[in-house]
Every structure is written in structure tokens, then in C-alpha cells.
Amino acid sequence: MQKKTAHIISHSHWDREWYMSLEEHRYYLVKLFDDLLEKLEEDPDFHSFHLDGQTIMVDDYLAVRPEKEEEVKKYIWEGRLVIGPWYILQDAFLTSSEANVRNLLYGMQTTKEFGQEGNLGYYPDTFGIYGQAPQLLKQAKIDVAAFGRGVTPTGFNNQVFHQDDYSSPYSELKWESPDGSSVLGILFANWYSNGNEIPEDRDEAKNYWEKKLKESEKFASTSQLLYLNGCDHQPLQKNVTDAIKVANELYPNVEFKHSSFQEYIEEVKQELPEDLQTIRGELRNQKTDGWSTLVNTASSRIYLKQANDRCQTLLERVLEPLGLLVSDKNLHRDFAAFYWKLLMENHPHDSICGCSVDSVHREMTTRFDKVEKGALKFVEEQAREIADNIDTVHEKEDAIPLVIFQTGGAPIKEVIKKKVAVKKIYFDEIPFAEIPDKLKGGSLPSYHLERADQSIVPVSVKDLGVKFGYELPQDRFRRPYYAREVEVTFLYDSSNTVGYERCFLVPTAEGNKEEEAGCIWNTAGNKLENENLIVQLHDNGSYTLVDKRSGIEYKQLGILENTGDIGNEYMFKASGDGESITNENSNVTVKVLENTSELASVEVTTYFSVPKEADERLKEERENLVWHPERKAGRSKEMEQIMIQSVMTLERAGEGLKVKVTMNNLAKDHRLRVLFPIxxxxxxxxxxxxxxxxxxxxxxxxxxxxxxxxHHMQRFVSLNNSEKGLTVAAKGLHEYEIKDDNTIAVTILRSVGELGDWGVFDTPEAQCLGENEAEFMVIPHQKDIFTSRAYLTAYQYPLASTVIQTKQKQGNASEVKELFTWEGEKLVITACKPSLEGTGMIIRWFNPTSETVQLSFEVGAGKPIYRSTILEEKLDSVGAGTAELKVKPYEIFTLLIEN
Structure with a gap:
């Protein structure tokens, strides 16, 4: 009989914050590291310790004990402290595509600096994993993924033996992406604590190993058995090597050894059978009972997801692309890394998933605020420095220069709103108390926008009155001022990818008054209408959407559905009554907020009466740790009115209706969704x-x-039949369900009062009382999302140009700058950024279709163009200045352009 090898890997799964805050957990992390360093020094048989696949644990320790840096680095270099490949163990489905890459990019950068290579795609407790993970890992030269969720080991928990698309007879399997990339998958069939707390006592050890050996042998396809010696926040087992010696004495036919993932994987690869199961695509526990998928973390504390969406969009589609235009690449690179790492501190599954105690999420809100405010200021100042070098002299002295920056990577058509100071008086010019009255006098002129090619764009102007402001010059003290401020609105259509255009806001004698016949909102018809769509508003606040291009109607969109929720931050559980309430029979009031030829916004207000909270039974069920599937609590008889205001906006040339919902939530233990039947x-x-x-x-x-x-979604969900389809794009709304095969239900609020999981942890702030918001865009189209290309409209939805007001002055820079152009039907661009090293440019797309797509790329000046990986490694040369390329089906495709 072949001798078995038991690989015992010491580790601690380190949820950085969860049932305690970061600083509370940090105490135990420091104690763990102290014990580890002592153990590594005194015990040569202690092979190594796996630091949970993330590098931030080292940063968190050294923040308290900086004097230990050299000692820590020594053991990392020797491979006895194993770090990476990630910067942090982030949730896979609630962080963006590029955030997943930055996590790997910065993590691998650190592992490389410390002399290690990240050879394992580690997802121990990730709440489901996206289907493209094997492709990402292979591009990072990682050919093995280890995970605990998403695939069911056949026979597990006494299930009847079966084999299907999302189960495996072995703990080893093949995992394949849609593009065909494949990695070896290591499934923690008996979880990542199956070798925890190994006894040193012989009798206890015999009982322990009799059970553990059978459990592992049940799923192992080779003679190599994996035992993970640790669990969540597990302290170091200091006598583990002595316990291993006892095991070797008890079982001469098994070699027990303190090991590492690298050693285990090398041995496993030598023995793998040919009949491994191939699992394709997403790992979401599809073929289970559905009660432990943890999918409803997508709707816990939605305010966190919304803040994350704003920050990710800001970093990926504004700050990073702007770095291609600035002169100081090192300053930009350092700030980009700083904000990404700060943002990623909010990305672990128990953090961004909203399934921790309240103190954790209060700290997250502060981090999001730091990232957003800091990055916005950085963008503003960097864009202003660029604008200051542009020639902005106009023949009219009162023309106001505006520099419009395009950073989305693709042509855009959008309605821009910009606050403009049309006249300023600084405090040092006249006594500041006299300034407001001086600015209030006189009427405002009308304006139009003059573009760089001399074309004229109509502008709507709204007077905002006199506002205080200040400038922070780089060569002198601050300059406070009062200004007469207006808000200008205009349709901007640009083929620019990453670059800018200098325009002028020019006074004109022509009037700006709008006649309702030329505006988008029609009061008599109670409808919004542009070139593409009609939105007919109904008395209950729902709307019928007509696609003028096809004549297709979508009736009764936007009905609200409310259901009791007696689950927890991890999982939704409908209240025992099983009833849903809608506002189908309610009445609304309508207020016109804005109505011009560029856009119209109307505010629709309704009062939704729902039960105040769950009944008394829920408290008892929580305190007795009744698992959520078995709960039966109902809803209280007392009712609360929730005021819901929906601002519906239709823009000129817009292909969808934009909706912003504000809810004053006064109720507990419930879920609110918006319904979109097709x-x-x-x-x-x-x-x-x-x-x-x-x-x-x-x-x-x-x-x-x-x-x-x-289900989870990133930016959108889409449902269609043979004739028509409807796509709902959202900002930070990640949960949806398809009801009865014909209705999209998007969650916009979920209120629960406990963490759930392994104990009694009250989380009153997870009830999300008070004001909450939700933003989405409803996009009608013919047939499916690919045929109609509606997905491209959905991806553009959150993007907006950056507009900088500057002064007339001489400058050296040109009035228009465009860094590159590209054509690639159906491709989606996701990244335009400076390379992490050197002065190069990184551009990335993915092909969402099953067809090979031709990509034409032009960057000019004969710059060398190379294919690259997600880790920005230079591969083969594909052109100089221009390139004609083929992007394979479902491929993630990156170019590196040298300057």
C-alpha cells in the first residue's frame, strides 16, 4: 500500500475586522506574530507559517513593532513566513474587476520585494468566486487556486454520492475560465481548519487522527493529504511539531510533516489522476440548498457598496487615466497606490459585505471618505496644473475658459453640469463686506459653449447667486473671494478617449429662455420625452417606458415591493407571514425640478406604509441562535410610513432613464426592492x-x-425575450433576483439587526434607519444585451467628465489632446493608467462575447506597443505607433505602450 503523506500547514485565517474592530483584532495579531518569531527562531522543525494569502498582515504588525522589520523580512525571504499573493483578502463579487487586479498587482509587488513568489491563488473563505479567476491567475503566472466555497465535494455531510457541474469527487479538480484558461483547484473539502489543534497526548491523538485521516482520504485524489492547522484568528499552536512527532509514532504508514502549500502542491502535481472533474466558470454554490451562499451580503448596508462604487470609479476612470497626462509620474504613482491601498482596507469579505459589528463599518465610512475627498482633491489639482499650461486666450475678454477632461477611455456623449464663477472679487481688492452686494447687482448675460473647432453648443444657465470660495496658489498665501456663480448645462459629444479639450463659455446676446415645447418634460402629458424614449408617469409613481426607435413598450416599471426580513447580515429570510407589500395602489405628487432642452428632472414623492419591525418572536429566535432557515417570526401590526422620493431624469440623446431614490427609513427588519417587468x-x-x-x-x-x-451583479442586470430586453444599471446596488422569469427585482434597501454566524452580535446600525439612497438607470433595447450593445451604455452610466474652470492666459500646451484611439466592436475598456514601473502606459479591455474581435489601436509617434499581462509584464511586440490585434473570446487583453 502506498504510503500517505500528511502535509500540516500552520496558518491563521485573519479577518482583519469582523466581530471586533481592527484595533481590537490587532492586539491578537501582534501576539500571534510575537509567538511566531519566537517559534521560528527556536524550532528548526517548524517549517513555515502561512499568513493567509495577504501582505497587509505584515504592515499591521510592523505598525506596532517597527523594530521587528528586519527579523520579519528575514523569515519572509527564507520562505518561513509565507505572504501574498494578495494585498488583502478581498471579497470577489463586491469589488470591481480592476480592484481585483490592483489587489494582486500591489500584493505581488510586495512579495517580489520581499523575495517571495505568489504561487497560490488563495481564496479560503471568499463568498463565491467570479468565473474569470483562472484567467487572472494564469496571467499572473499562478496555476493553482485554493478555496473553500462554491464547489460541493460529493458525499460531503453524508450526501448521496453524485457528480455534476459544481461538485467534485476529489478535493483536487480543474477550474476553467470562459476563455479556456485552466488552473488546478484545491478545494478545502473539510474546511481550512481540518488540522486545527492537533493533540500531543497519544490517546487523544489516536482518536483525532483516526477521524481526520478518513475525512481527508475520502476526497483526496493522491496520497498527499492536506491539513490546515489553524482557523479564524487562531493563535499559534506552539507544540505542533511535538504533536507531529507523536502522530508519526502512531502511524508508520503515514508520513506526517510540517509543510507549506508550495511543498504540498509540488507533491500533488506528481500524482494527479487524469479523471479530475472540470468545473467551469463562477463558483457560487449553485447546486446546494441555497441557504448558505451568503449572497445577501450584497444588500447588507448598501451605503458601503455605494461609497465603494464611487471610490472605485474615481480611481479607475478618473485619477489613474489622468496620470497619463501629468508630468510628475512618480507623484501620481505614489498617490494612486496610497488611495488604492486605503480603499482596499475596506475590501475584505466581512468588511465590504457589511457583515461585521457596527464599529467596523463606522471606521469603513471614514476610510471611504478619506479616499473620496483625497482623490477628488488630487484630481482637481492635477487637472488644474494641466489646464494652467494650455493657451486659453480668447478674442472676448469676458469669455470663460473651461477645460474638459475625458478619462473614460472611450468616446462619450453626456449632459454636463458645471458650476462656474462668472465674476470674482477677491477679499484683498475691496472691503469684503461690500463684495456680495456689488456682485448681486446687474443681470447675467446668456452664454453658449464654443468648442476648440469653433463649433457652438447651446447652454442652459441657472443663477446660483453669490458664493464664497478660495484659491490656494502654489506661490503665495490663500486668496478668499466671493463670486457670482451659475450652473451651466450642455450636451457634450466627444470622440476623445483619454485627453482634454479647451472650450470657452462665451456671453451672447441671444436669450436662454426655454419654451416648454422644446423641453423634455411635458406637463400636460405628464411625461418625459427625448429623441429615443418616452417615459409616461402614472398616478402610483410607476412608469411606462416607450422605446421610440422600435415602438416597444415596457409597462408598470418602478413598482416598489416590501418584504419582512428576519435573517441577518449574511442571508435574507422572509418573515414567517411570507407576505409582500407594494405601492401599486398609492398616490404620488410630482414636482418639476428642472426642465430644459438638455435634460429634465421630476421629483416623485410617495408614502409607503410598512410594518414597523418584526414581531417579538424574532428577538427570542436571535437570542437562542435559531438558524435563519428555521426562523418563523412575523411582522408587527404597528405601521410606519416611509417617505420615498424618486428623482427621474431624462437627458437629451439619453438611451435610458436615470432614477435617484431617497428613502427616509423608519422601519426595521425588512427589504425594499424595485420591480422591472418586461x-x-x-x-x-x-x-x-x-x-x-x-x-x-x-x-x-x-x-x-x-x-x-x-444573485450578485457588478454594474448591471439584463433580461430579454426574442423581441425586447431591459437592462438595469446601478451605482453600488449589487443584489437582484429574476421573478417568474419575467421581472427584474433590484434590492435598494435591506434592514436587519444582527451579524449572524457563530454568536449573538447585535448590529442596530445595519437597520439603516434614516435617509438612504439608491441610483440606477433603466435602459430599454431590442433583443439581448449583446445584439443591442446596451451593456456599453450601462458601463458608461457612472462616468462623467472632469471640467476645470481657468483664466485666460498664454500657454504652451495645445487646445486639444488625445493620447490614443482605438476601435474594437463590442470590447469593453477597463483601465488606462501609468505603468507601475517606468513611464509606460497600460490599456486594458475585455471581450465579453463568444466571438474573436478585431482591435485597432493607434497611439502615434511610433511608440513601441507590447502585449502585457495583468501584472504589467512586457510580452511580445505588436507594433510601433499602431497595432492590429485579435482579441479572443472572453479574453482579458492588456497593452503596454512605452514612452
Whole structure:
């Protein structure tokens, strides 16, 4: 009989913050590291310790004990403290495509500096994993992924032995991305604590290993058995090497050794059978009972997801692309890394998922605020420095220069709103108390926008009155002022990818008054209308949307649905009554906020009466740790009115209706969704995921017993039939469900009062009382999302130009700058950034289709163009100045351009 090898890997799964705050957990982290350093010095048999696949644990320790840096680095260099490949163990589905890459990029940068190589894609407790993970890992030269969720080991928990698309007879399997990239998958069939607390006592050890050996042998495809000696925040087992000696004495046919993942993987690869199961695509526990998928973390504390979405969009689509235009690349690179790392501190699964205690999420809100405010100021100042070098002299002295920066990487058509100071008086010019009255006098002129090619764009102007402001010159003390401020609105259509255009806001004698006949809102018809769409508003606040291009109607969109929720931060559980309430029979009031030829916004107000909270039974069920599937609590008889205001905006040339919902939530223990029926649907739908527009079934598998079948989305979800489709794009709304094969239900608020999981942890702030917001865009189209290219509209939805007001002055820079151009039908651009090293440019796309796509790229000046990986490694040369390339189906495709 072949001798077995038991690889015992010491580790501690380190949730940086969870049932305690970061600083409370840090105490135990420092104690763990102190014990580790002592153990590594005194015990040569202690092979190594796995630091949970992340590098930030080292930073968190050295922040308290900086004098230990050289000692820590020594053991990392020797491979006895194993770090990376990630910067932090982030949630896979609630962080963006590029955030997943930055996490790997910065993590691998650190491991490289410390002399290690990240050879393992480590996802020990990730709440499901995106289907493109194998492709990302292979591009990073990682060919093995280890994970604990998403695939069910056949026979696990006494299930009847079976084998299907998302189960495996072995703890080793093949995992394949849509593009065909494949990695070896290591499934923690008996979890990542299956070798925890190994006994040194012989009798205890015999009982322990009798059980553990059988459990591992049940799923192992080779003679190499994996035992993870640790668990969540597990202290170091100091006698583990002595316990291993006892095991070797007890079982001569098994070699027990203190090991590492690298050593274990090398041995496993030598023995792998040919009949390994191949798992393709997403790992979301599809073929389970559906009660432990943790998918509803997508709707816990939605305010966190919204802040994260704003920050990710700001860093990926504004700050990083702007770095291609600035002169000081090192300053930009350092600030970009600083803000990314600060943002990623909010990305672990128990953090961004909103499933921790309240103190954790209060600190997260502060971090988001730091990232957003800091990055916005950095962008503003860097853009202003660029604008200051542009020639902005105009023949009219009162023309106001505006520099419009395009950073989205693709042509854009958008309605821009910009606050402009049309006249300033500084405090040092006249006594500041006299300034406001001086500015208030006189009427404002009308304006139009003059573009760089001399074309004229109509502008709507709104007087905002006199406002205080200040400038912070780089060569003198601050300069406070009062200004007469206006808000200008205009349609901006640009083919620029990354660059800028100098324009002028020019006074004109022509009037700016709008006649309602030329405006988008029609009071008599109670409707919004532009070139593409009609939005007919109904008395209950729902609306019928007509696509003028096809004549197709979508009726009764936007109905609100409220359901009791007696679950927790991890999982939704409908209240025992099982009833849903809608506002279908309510009445609304409508207020016109803005109505011009560029856009119209109307505010629709309704009062939604819902039960105040769950009944008394829920408190008892929580305190007795009744698992959420078994809970039966109902809802209270007392009712609360929630005021809901929906601002509906339709823009000129817009292809969808934009909606911003504000809710004054006074109720607890409930979920609020918006419903979008399309009529007869199909059996599948599409959702945005990580570098993928994934197709998912509307109905669950036969094993599923959970009445809910909720899913994750990144930017959008789309449902269609043979004739028409509807896509809902959102900002930080990540949970949806397809009801009855014909209705998209998007969660906009979820209120719960406990953490859940392993103890009693009250989280009153997870009830999200007070004001909450939700923003989404409803995009009608013919047929599916690919045929219509509606997904490209959805990806553009959160993007906006950066507009800088400057002064007339001589300058050396040109009035228009465009860094590159590209054509690639159906490709999605995701990154335009300075390379992490050197002065190069990184441009990345992905192909969401099953077809090979031709990509034409031009950057000019004969600059060398190379294919690259997600880690920005230079591969083969593909051109100089221009390149003609083929992007394979579902491929993540990166170019590196040298300057």
C-alpha cells in the first residue's frame, strides 16, 4: 500500500475586522506574530507559517513593532513566513474587476520585494468566486487556486454520492475560465481548519487522527493529504511539531510533516489522476440548498457598496487615466497606490459585505471618505496644473475658459453640469463686506459653449447667486473671494478617449429662455420625452417606458415591493407571514425640478406604509441562535410610513432613464426592492461580473430549497425575450433576483439587526434607519444585451467628465489632446493608467462575447506597443505607433505602450 503523506500547514485565517474592530483584532495579531518569531527562531522543525494569502498582515504588525522589520523580512525571504499573493483578502463579487487586479498587482509587488513568489491563488473563505479567476491567475503566472466555497465535494455531510457541474469527487479538480484558461483547484473539502489543534497526548491523538485521516482520504485524489492547522484568528499552536512527532509514532504508514502549500502542491502535481472533474466558470454554490451562499451580503448596508462604487470609479476612470497626462509620474504613482491601498482596507469579505459589528463599518465610512475627498482633491489639482499650461486666450475678454477632461477611455456623449464663477472679487481688492452686494447687482448675460473647432453648443444657465470660495496658489498665501456663480448645462459629444479639450463659455446676446415645447418634460402629458424614449408617469409613481426607435413598450416599471426580513447580515429570510407589500395602489405628487432642452428632472414623492419591525418572536429566535432557515417570526401590526422620493431624469440623446431614490427609513427588519417587468421573459438572463457579462439561469437547480434565488451583479442586470430586453444599471446596488422569469427585482434597501454566524452580535446600525439612497438607470433595447450593445451604455452610466474652470492666459500646451484611439466592436475598456514601473502606459479591455474581435489601436509617434499581462509584464511586440490585434473570446487583453 502506498504510503500517505500528511502535509500540516500552520496558518491563521485573519479577518482583519469582523466581530471586533481592527484595533481590537490587532492586539491578537501582534501576539500571534510575537509567538511566531519566537517559534521560528527556536524550532528548526517548524517549517513555515502561512499568513493567509495577504501582505497587509505584515504592515499591521510592523505598525506596532517597527523594530521587528528586519527579523520579519528575514523569515519572509527564507520562505518561513509565507505572504501574498494578495494585498488583502478581498471579497470577489463586491469589488470591481480592476480592484481585483490592483489587489494582486500591489500584493505581488510586495512579495517580489520581499523575495517571495505568489504561487497560490488563495481564496479560503471568499463568498463565491467570479468565473474569470483562472484567467487572472494564469496571467499572473499562478496555476493553482485554493478555496473553500462554491464547489460541493460529493458525499460531503453524508450526501448521496453524485457528480455534476459544481461538485467534485476529489478535493483536487480543474477550474476553467470562459476563455479556456485552466488552473488546478484545491478545494478545502473539510474546511481550512481540518488540522486545527492537533493533540500531543497519544490517546487523544489516536482518536483525532483516526477521524481526520478518513475525512481527508475520502476526497483526496493522491496520497498527499492536506491539513490546515489553524482557523479564524487562531493563535499559534506552539507544540505542533511535538504533536507531529507523536502522530508519526502512531502511524508508520503515514508520513506526517510540517509543510507549506508550495511543498504540498509540488507533491500533488506528481500524482494527479487524469479523471479530475472540470468545473467551469463562477463558483457560487449553485447546486446546494441555497441557504448558505451568503449572497445577501450584497444588500447588507448598501451605503458601503455605494461609497465603494464611487471610490472605485474615481480611481479607475478618473485619477489613474489622468496620470497619463501629468508630468510628475512618480507623484501620481505614489498617490494612486496610497488611495488604492486605503480603499482596499475596506475590501475584505466581512468588511465590504457589511457583515461585521457596527464599529467596523463606522471606521469603513471614514476610510471611504478619506479616499473620496483625497482623490477628488488630487484630481482637481492635477487637472488644474494641466489646464494652467494650455493657451486659453480668447478674442472676448469676458469669455470663460473651461477645460474638459475625458478619462473614460472611450468616446462619450453626456449632459454636463458645471458650476462656474462668472465674476470674482477677491477679499484683498475691496472691503469684503461690500463684495456680495456689488456682485448681486446687474443681470447675467446668456452664454453658449464654443468648442476648440469653433463649433457652438447651446447652454442652459441657472443663477446660483453669490458664493464664497478660495484659491490656494502654489506661490503665495490663500486668496478668499466671493463670486457670482451659475450652473451651466450642455450636451457634450466627444470622440476623445483619454485627453482634454479647451472650450470657452462665451456671453451672447441671444436669450436662454426655454419654451416648454422644446423641453423634455411635458406637463400636460405628464411625461418625459427625448429623441429615443418616452417615459409616461402614472398616478402610483410607476412608469411606462416607450422605446421610440422600435415602438416597444415596457409597462408598470418602478413598482416598489416590501418584504419582512428576519435573517441577518449574511442571508435574507422572509418573515414567517411570507407576505409582500407594494405601492401599486398609492398616490404620488410630482414636482418639476428642472426642465430644459438638455435634460429634465421630476421629483416623485410617495408614502409607503410598512410594518414597523418584526414581531417579538424574532428577538427570542436571535437570542437562542435559531438558524435563519428555521426562523418563523412575523411582522408587527404597528405601521410606519416611509417617505420615498424618486428623482427621474431624462437627458437629451439619453438611451435610458436615470432614477435617484431617497428613502427616509423608519422601519426595521425588512427589504425594499424595485420591480422591472418586461412581459414574457426567457429562461436565462445576463449580469455584469468581473471581466465578464455572465449568463445565468432564472431558476435554481433541483437541490435548491431556499425560496429566494438572489444573485450578485457588478454594474448591471439584463433580461430579454426574442423581441425586447431591459437592462438595469446601478451605482453600488449589487443584489437582484429574476421573478417568474419575467421581472427584474433590484434590492435598494435591506434592514436587519444582527451579524449572524457563530454568536449573538447585535448590529442596530445595519437597520439603516434614516435617509438612504439608491441610483440606477433603466435602459430599454431590442433583443439581448449583446445584439443591442446596451451593456456599453450601462458601463458608461457612472462616468462623467472632469471640467476645470481657468483664466485666460498664454500657454504652451495645445487646445486639444488625445493620447490614443482605438476601435474594437463590442470590447469593453477597463483601465488606462501609468505603468507601475517606468513611464509606460497600460490599456486594458475585455471581450465579453463568444466571438474573436478585431482591435485597432493607434497611439502615434511610433511608440513601441507590447502585449502585457495583468501584472504589467512586457510580452511580445505588436507594433510601433499602431497595432492590429485579435482579441479572443472572453479574453482579458492588456497593452503596454512605452514612452
Amino acid at each position: 412581459g414574457e421573459g426567457s429562461s436565462h438572463h445576463y449580469a455584469d461580473s468581473i471581466y465578464e457579462v455572465v449568463e445565468r439561469p432564472n431558476q435554481p437547480e433541483s437541490q435548491w430549497t431556499n425560496p429566494s434565488f438572489d
